[in-house]
Amino acid sequence: MTALYVIALLLCAICGAPLFVIIGGIALALFYAVGIDAQAVIIEMYRLASAPMLVAIPLFTFAGFLLAESSSPKRLVNLYRAIFGWMPGGLAIVSFIACAFFTAFTGASGVTIIALGGLLYPILTSEQYSEKFSLGLLTTSGSLGLLFPPSLPLILFAIVAQVNVDALFLAGIVPGTLLIVLLSIYSIYTGRKLGIPRTPFHLRTILKALREAIWIIPLPFIVLVGIYGGFFTASEAAAITVIYVLIVEVFIYRDISITRDIPRIVRDSMILVGGVLMILGCALGLTNYMVDEQIPMKAIELMRTCISSRIMFLALLNVFLLIVGCLMDIFSATIVVVPLILPIAKEFGVDPIHLGIIFLTNLEIGYSTPPVGMNLFISSFRFKKPIPQLYRASLPFLGVLFIALIIITYVPDLSLWLVQLFGR
Amino acid sequence: MKEDAHHSHPIVTIATFFDRTFAWIVATLLIVMLLSMTGLVAGQVVLRNIFNSGIAWADIASRHMVLWIAFLGAMLATRNRQHIAIDALTRLIPRRARNSVRIFLDLVACGVCLLLARAALDFVLMERAAQTELFIGIPAWIAQAIIPFGFAMMALEYAIGVGLDIYRIVTNVPGHIAGRGRL
Numbered sequence: 314m315t316a317l318y319v320i321a322l323l324l325c326a327i328c329g330a331p332l333f334v335i336i337g338g339i340a341l342a343l344f345y346a347v348g349i350d351a352q353a354v355i356i357e358m359y360r361l362a363s364a365p366m367l368v369a370i371p372l373f374t375f376a377g378f379l380l381a382e383s384s385s386p387k388r389l390v391n392l393y394r395a396i397f398g399w400m401p402g403g404l405a406i407v408s409f410i411a412c413a414f415f416t417a418f419t420g421a422s423g424v425t426i427i428a429l430g431g432l433l434y435p436i437l438t439s440e441q442y443s444e445k446f447s448l449g450l451l452t453t454s455g456s457l458g459l460l461f462p463p464s465l466p467l468i469l470f471a472i473v474a475q476v477n478v479d480a481l482f483l484a485g486i487v488p489g490t491l492l493i494v495l496l497s498i499y500s501i502y503t504g505r506k507l508g509i510p511r512t513p514f515h516l517r518t519i520l521k522a523l524r525e526a527i528w529i530i531p532l533p534f535i536v537l538v539g540i541y542g543g544f545f546t547a548s549e550a551a552a553i554t555v556i557y558v559l560i561v562e563v564f565i566y567r568d569i570s571i572t573r574d575i576p577r578i579v580r581d582s583m584i585l586v587g588g589v590l591m592i593l594g595c596a597l598g599l600t601n602y603m604v605d606e607q608i609p610m611k612a613i614e615l616m617r618t619c620i621s622s623r624i625m626f627l628a629l630l631n632v633f634l635l636i637v638g639c640l641m642d643i644f645s646a647t648i649v650v651v652p653l654i655l656p657i658a659k660e661f662g663v664d665p666i667h668l669g670i671i672f673l674t675n676l677e678i679g680y681s682t683p684p685v686g687m688n689l690f691i692s693s694f695r696f697k698k699p700i701p702q703l704y705r706a707s708l709p710f711l712g713v714l715f716i717a718l719i720i721i722t723y724v725p726d727l728s729l730w731l732v733q734l735f736g737r
Numbered sequence: 738m739k740e741d742a743h744h745s746h747p748i749v750t751i752a753t754f755f756d757r758t759f760a761w762i763v764a765t766l767l768i769v770m771l772l773s774m775t776g777l778v779a780g781q782v783v784l785r786n787i788f789n790s791g792i793a794w795a796d797i798a799s800r801h802m803v804l805w806i807a808f809l810g811a812m813l814a815t816r817n818r819q820h821i822a823i824d825a826l827t828r829l830i831p832r833r834a835r836n837s838v839r840i841f842l843d844l845v846a847c848g849v850c851l852l853l854a855r856a857a858l859d860f861v862l863m864e865r866a867a868q869t870e871l872f873i874g875i876p877a878w879i880a881q882a883i884i885p886f887g888f889a890m891m892a893l894e895y896a897i898g899v900g901l902d903i904y905r906i907v908t909n910v911p912g913h914i915a916g917r918g919r920l
Contacts, residue, residue, distance in 0.1 A: 322845075329827040330842040331820035333811070338849040341856070351856035352863070355884060359860070362804040362880070365796060368778060371806050375771060545782045548799075552778035579768045580813060587810020588821045594807065595853075642821055685826075 315346040332645045333588070337595035343602045354598035361594045365548055366472050371586045372551030373463050376558045377419035378582035381428035383568035385529050389414060390432060392522040392530075398512035402504030404440055406497045408433050408450055413458030413493055417533070418554075420465025423691040426455040430695045441509050449706035450500075452692040453714065456680040457496070459643070459673055460489030463536050463550065466643050466676070469589070470669045473651045478547045479540055483731040484666045488674060488721045492714060499713045528561045541735060589644045596648045609656040616657050626661040627722050630654065631675060638679015639686045646676055663725075670728040674721050678714045681707050749904070752897065759890075760816055767809045774802040794872035801871065801880045808887030815894040840902050847895035854888035861885055 319339050326335040340354045361367060380386075393407040400406065411433070416425045430451045437447035459466045462482035471478035523530075535557060536550045545553065562569040569575065603609065620626050637646050651672065658668045681688040683704040693700045721727055777795050784791045814820045827835055865878040 325842055325845055326823060327826060328838055328842060329822050329824035331815075331822050331846055333820060334846040334849045337853050338845075341849070341852055350859075351852065352860045354853065355857045355860040358857075358884065359804075359881060361807055362800045365800060367803045368774070368799050371771060371803060371810075372775060372778070544786055549778055549782045552775045553782060555775045556779050576764060576768060579771055580764050583767050583771065583806060583810035584814045584817065584819050585810075587807050587812070588814045588819065590803070590807035591811040591814075592821060640823060645821055 315342050318342045333591040333595045336592060336599055336649070340595060340598035340602060344598070347602075347606075353601070354595070357598040357601045358594040360597050361590060364472055365546070366468060366478055367590070368548040369463070369468050369478075369551040370465060370590065371583065372548070372555050373418065373468070374420060374465060374586050375579065375582045376551070376554045377415070377465075378424065378578050379555075379558045379562055379569060380529075381415060381419055381424045382574060382578055383562045383566065385526075385562070385566075385568070386411065386415060386429050386432055388522075388526040389529060390429075390436075392519075392526040394512070395515070395519040395522040399514040400501065400504075401509070401511060402497065402500035402502070403511060404437060404442065404509075405446075405450055405500030405504065406493075408437065409454055409457060409493050409496050409500075412451075412454035413461060413489065414533075416454075416456060416458030417461035417464045420459065423455065423687065425458075426451060426688065426691045426695055430455075430692070434696060441507065442503075443507065445702075445706045446503060446507075448692065448696060448698060448703060449708070449710045451696075452688050452703055452707045453496075453681045453710040455688040455691060456643075456677045457492060458489065459677055460485035460492070460670065462486070462533070462540075463547065463554070465589075466647060466673050467669070468547070469593075469644060469647050470651060470673065473593075473647055474655050474665055474669060476665045476669065480666055480732045481669050482537075482540070482547070483735055484670050484728045485673070486731055487727050488670050488717075491720065491727065492674070492677075492717045495713050495717045496710065499709070528565055532557065589648075592645050593648050596652075599649075600652045603652065609653060612653065613657055613660050616660070620661070623661045623663065624723075626657075627663070627671070630658070630671065631718065631722060634672060634675035635679050635682060638676040639682040639684070640679075642687055643673070643676045643680065647672070664729060666732060667725045667728045671718075671722050674714075674718050678711060678718060681711060683707075746904075749901070752901075756816070756897070760813065763809050763812050767806060767813070770802050770806050770809065774799050774806070777802075797872050804880070805883050808883045812887060812890050812894070815891040818898070836902065836906065840899055843895045843899045843902070847892050847899065850888045850892035850895060854885050854892060857881075857885035857888055 319342055322330075322335050322338045322342070326332060337354065341351055344351060344353050390407060390411050393410050394404065397403040397406045397410075408429075412425050412429055415429060419425055419428075434447055434451060437450070438444060442450075458464065462485065464485075467481050467485055468478055470476075471481045532554065536554060539545050539550050539553060540547055563571060563575075569578070616626070620629065634650075637650055641649075654672075655665060655668065659665065663671075680686050683689065689700055689703045689707070692698070692703050777792075777799050781791055781795050811820070827838060830838070861878050861881050861884065864881055865876070869877040871877045871880055
């Protein structure tokens, strides 16, 4: 009976029911089946108010939405253009870095494509990049940068997997850079092949662009120096970021009006936060049930019989996560899947921090993978292009990202050496 | 959607008024919570690094503000039908079939939210009986009350959504897309 009920709920999930309803419903059913009062689900959910790290989620998201709504994307793009425009494929590199910067702050929620896509697409096409290349670039870049601190998925993984968020922040930097470097190499090659004219290098343009973007540049450094200099925790860094961004955007640049924009931005960003935390809250009950019933242990037993080596486990993990990534958004995937794979990964000797980076890289790729990657839909909506066209456009970029994924998966030191260097 | 409020049933007009007022209250509370949480957490940094002191209850207060923000945000998400969902498949089916699927899913969501609200109410009543104090004299159950209230409001939002969708389909609003939420 319980099994039927759970299957019915899963069917509803595939048809588009809100995921927190499905997860909450399944938790209720399972607790009921083993004769535990439904209050247990709520007691677990109340743990939302006991994790200090959770404070960072609404704050960083709000800061990210504020940045995306201002003209900061434009200022940054201008600056990066002045710096990298002379290189072959320079504008593409500019796009990668700008997208990564914003995704790190907005947390890969589709905001990057909406905020930066409209800005970069006309520039890319006017500089004679093909439509296909430009669309593919912007679609796949929508989730680029979620390995960089202080991205929401990193924080969420740290909370769910109970690893140190400071360590995870450090771990993402080198793999994240690898993704950008490999994509840049591909763009330089394409830029050469298409014979795209380059803009000459002018120190004066750089200085002018620098002056205009001077207040945004310090942002990542405030976060990093603050946390690793021991001045504040990651959650406190989030509050400082909000105050800094508010002062810069409202009083210095005057891009954002307190009365006109702030209420709307609070609403939009907190709808996302509420959605993510509701799934997390409901999933806490479900995870508790699974631990009580020793389901991860049973999964380990099962895995041991079919998988013999670490390499094989990692390969299967990648395939599994790529599928998850194109079906689910990154937040619910993290909340639901991580508690299941974490003990298995430990069993095969995969460091939880390294697992986090593999996990998020996979989901980042899954985001733009046909048929149902979310970036494809957001892009299709933003650029008014049919989805099949976006499939074709994003394929070469996905190829490059896939190579990076293999490197990140099989070279753990890429993720771990900064962590060891700082002794976190 | 806005236009049909003018020539529709008085019940719809009244419901629209309550819906907008309620959404306004929730959004205002969200702004207050978010900004005061920012101030509180940032204030701790300043107090600790410059004055070498701190507020004892700041941490527990900010964590409970997250709980409130989560539920307030989720109420708005329910109203706008913006909850995270796997909706790739529903995009592919025709509008009429999709309308019935969405009405059914809203009913399921309404039911689950009601069950969660009841469980949460039991939890809060227990906590109230236990008289746990959160900080500076604020009882824990008041902070926790947002959980049953939040779920109850979400159940109500889904129920209103179902009612309106059926009403609009019956009165043949052209091109109506069910499950949009919002009056």
